[in-house]
Amino acid sequence: MIIFIYDKTFEGLLTAVFDAYSRRTFPDLLLAEGEPFPLFYDEAIQIYTDDRKAERVWKGLERKISKSSLSGLTVTWLSELPEVDMLLFRYIRKAIDAPATIEFNLGDPDILETAKIWKKVNNERLRVMQFFRFQKATDGTYFAAIAPIYNVLPLVLPYAQDRFADQQWLIYDLKREYGYYYDLKDTIEVRFKEKDSHLLTGLLSEDIMDKDEKLFQSMWKEYFKSIAIKERLNPRLHRQHMPARFWKYMPEKR
C-alpha cells in the first residue's frame, strides 16, 4: 500500500496528482499530516504543496473537462467529507488518462459519486442562501450566523455581495469559526480570537441590536403565521423543504 501525506488543501491534492504522475506511483490512501498510519504499508511519500505544480495540473484538466465540471471539483472538495480527496484523485486521474472527456460518463461509479456530492453541496449552498437571516446591529452592520453541514460559505458569497451591496454585513460560520465581512467595498475573511456571545449563539444580544430589529422580526413572524392556510397544513412537507437544523437562526421558527 502506498500512502501520500499532504496538507489537506486543494492545491495539495493537485500537487499530489502531479507528483504521482512524475513518480509513476499512485497512492492507495491520502493522509493529512499527523494522521495515524495504517498498520501495514509499503511506502509513505510526503507531498510538499507547490502552487506551480497545482497550476499545471489544473491547466491540464482545463483541456480535458468543461468549465462547469472543473468548478464541480472545487465544490465537491468543499464537502469536506473524509473520503472526498481520494475520490477526486481518482476522478482527476480518469480525466487525465482518458482520450476524450469522461465527465458525462455517469455509469462510472467515481464520476457518479462526484456528481452526487457536487449536487449535495450545491443544495446546501442553496439552502443557506434561502434561510440565512440578517439581524441589524446598532452600528448598522447586518449580522447572520450559519452552521451548514458543508463548507459552503465561499459559495454563498457571490449572492450576498450582489444582493446586499449597499449595506455592511457579516456572515459567520459558527461551525468552522470564520466569516466574511463586507464594508461596502471589499469582502474580507475574518476570524475572531475573542468571541462575543453572538459569535457563539448566532443571535445578537438585545443591547447591540438596532432599535427596530425586534419589531421587524415580530412582523416577519406574524406574516409567516398569517400566510399559512390552516386547511392545508402539511408539517412533513414543511420540514422537508426547510430542515429543522436551520430553524435556530430564523426568526419565524424561533
Next chain:
Amino acid sequence: MDEKVLEKLKILAESAKYDVSCASSGTSRSHKSGAIGSAAGWGICHSFAEDGRCISLLKIMLTNYCMYDCAYCINRRSNDLPRATLSVTELVNLTIEFYRRNYIEGLFLSSGVVRNPDYTMERLVKAIKDLRLIHHFNGYIHMKSIPGASQELVNEAGLYADRLSVNIEIPNEASLQALAPEKDFKSVFAPMRYIQQGVLQSAEERKRFRYAPRFAPAGQSTQMIVGATADTDKDILHLSSALYQRPTMKRVYYSGFIPVNTYDNRLPALTTPPLVRENRLYQADWLLRFYQFKVDEIVNDAYPDLELDVDPKLAWALRHPEVFPVDINKADYEMLLRVPGIGVKSAKIIIVSRRYANLGSEQLKKIGVVMKKARYFITCRELPTQTVNEVSPETVRQLLTRKTGKKTDDRQLILPFID
C-alpha cells in the same frame, strides 16, 4: 412603523394568502450601484409556510376592501372580516426592511377593487413606481393586474413589475358569471392581451435599441380554482394548454377550492380542499410544459378527468401498452420522457451516459430512475423482465397502487395472479 402596521400586515396577509403564485423566477438582474438588491433568475424560496408552500415574496394586498362580491373570494364585500389599507410608505418600508434581512425576494402586490378597476390599478402602479423610482428597489416585483383596467395602466405597470398576472379563477364563462356577476371573460382576457402586447412590443424594440425598457420580463401567470364548479379536468387543462400556446404565459396555477364562507349555497361545501386532484393537475401541467405531451393525450372525451390513484403519465402509459417496452439504450429523448419513473433529469443523464457504455438496471437506479415504476416499461442491458405487455396493464396498476406498509422482498420473484 409600529404595532398598528403589524396589525394591518396580519389582516392583509391573511387576505392575500389564497393567491397561489409565489414564484420569483424569470428575471435575472444583477446589482446596480445606488439601488437595493438583485433578482436571481431561478427564484429563491426564503421560507416555507406550515402548509409547505414556498414563501418567496412578501405577498400582500394594498387593501382588502372590495366592491365585488365573487362567491369564491375571501375578500368579497359581503364577508364579515377585518379590513385594512396600507399606505405606500408603509408598504415600501416593509418590503425594503424585509428584503435587507434576506427574508424575501421581493414583493407580490395585489388589491381588492375599490371605486373602479382603473382607480385601484392606478394606486397599485403608483406603489410599485415609488418603490422602483424613489426607493430604487431592484428586487423582484409581481403585480396583480386588476380585471377591467385600461391598457394605459397595464402598460405603465409593465415597466416596473417583473411579472404581471390576471387570475381566471373559473375555467368557463357561464360558471364565472354565476359566481362573480361583476366579472366576465372579457374583463379577464383583455388585460392578459395587453400584457402580451406589451411584452412582444418591448422585445421587438429591444432588438433595435439595446436600452429600450423591458416590459414585465418574467411574463405573466394566472390561476384557476379547482373544485368550486362542476368543470372537468378536461376543461381546465384545455384552457391551460391554450394559454401556454401564447408567447408570454409562463405558469398556470391551480388552487384547490377552500370554502371561505358558509352561507353561499352556490358553492360546494367541502370539508377538505381537493388536494390530490390539484396535485394531479400540476402533474399534467408539467407533462404539457416539459414532457412534450399534447393535452388530448392526457384528457379527452373518453377520459375527461384525471385519475386520482395514479399520476397522469402512468395513466397514459397504462392506456398505451403498445408503445412499450422502451429500450433505454436506443430510444430517443421524447420516448424516454414518456416512461413512468423517468423524469427530465434522468432522461438527460441517460442520453449522455449511454454513449460510453450500455446501461443496466443497477446504473439506472443510481442515476435516479424510479425503478419500481419504470421496470414495467423498459428494457435495458439485462435480460428482458416482465414488462407491461407480459403482465397486463391492470396488474401493473394493481402492483403500483398497492398500499404501502407491507414491505415486500425485492429479491423475491413475484408472480402476479389475476383473479
